[in-house]
Amino acid sequence: MNDKSTVYIFIDDEPKPIARVQSPLNFELDTRKLVDGEHELKIVSKDPSGxxxxxxxxxTVKNGPAIAVEGIKEHDIVDGVIPIMINAYGKGDQTHFLISGSETPQSIPSWVWIIIIGFVGWALYYLARYLYST
Known part of the structure; x- marks a missing residue:
């Protein structure tokens, strides 16, 4: 008599299991065969007593190219003409990383501009005080 449990592995709502094996087991799930989006791994085990x-x-599978969008966010309230920048790039695979196009250029945040303008204004003030005091 077999004293090991039988394990059935299903993906999503497929009626046919992708694997039927005895436990314990090591299993590699190849997500490249699945479409991007939400999925469910269902594991059914049946022990020797039934x-x-x-x-x-x-x-969630995300094998496709990454998509970065700047200029609009989810659920934004917008008006007029909106400049939008879109960048899509592939990740490559486990052996090769695609460096070309993998960095998304972004605009400089407004708080950085405020700090730069404040620092330049402060430097000009002290430079003017120094030049006029001598």
């Missing part, structure tokens, strides 16, 4: 257990693990 009792079943189930475990559901939701996960």
């Amino acid at each position: 009792k079943e257990g189930i475990r559901r693990i939701p996960f």
Whole structure:
């Protein structure tokens, strides 16, 4: 008699398991075969006495190119003409990293401009005081 549990591995709501193995096991899930988005890994275990257990693990696949958008955010309230910058780049794979296009240029935040203007104004003030005091 077999004293090991049988494990069935399902992806999403597929009726046919992607694997049927004896436990314990090591399993590699190739997400490159799945479309980007929400998925669920369902593991059903049946022990030698016939009792079943189930475990559901939701996960998100994001194999496609990353998309960065600047100029508008989710649920923004907008008006007029809006300049939008979009950058999409692939990550490569585990052996090759794509450096070209992987950095998204971004505008300088307004708080940085305020600090720069404040510092330049302070420096000019003290420079003017120094020049006129001598």
